[in-house]
Amino acid sequence: xxxxxxxxxxxxxxxxxxxxxxxxxxxxxxKKDRYDSLxxxxxxxxxxxxxxxxxxxxxxIERNPVRFWQIISLLxxxxxxxxxxxxxxxx
Numbered sequence: 001x002x003x004x005x006x007x008x009x010x011x012x013x014x015x016x017x018x019x020x021x022x023x024x025x026x027x028x029x030x031k032k033d034r035y036d037s038l039x040x041x042x043x044x045x046x047x048x049x050x051x052x053x054x055x056x057x058x059x060x061i062e063r064n065p066v067r068f069w070q071i072i073s074l075l076x077x078x079x080x081x082x083x084x085x086x087x088x089x090x091x
Contacts, residue, residue, distance in 0.1 A: 005024050005028075008020045008023060013064065016048070017052060018049060018050075018052040022048075022049075022052060026041050
């Protein structure tokens, strides 16, 4: 059975990408991919690296579909209210 790292952001979207990437490196199956020393790991925890930002982050609709549709609904409501205002009050 193949072990695979599961991103912590899948369980909690509030976890920053840099922390998830740091944990992924620390928990790597391959010893050569892990930190050489504890001090390196602690340094990455204390000083987040900008290179650890995921470029393939899931879109909002996949991460949180309810929030996505709430935002879309709010935008539609605001556009409808704007149209009604222009219609009744005049531009």
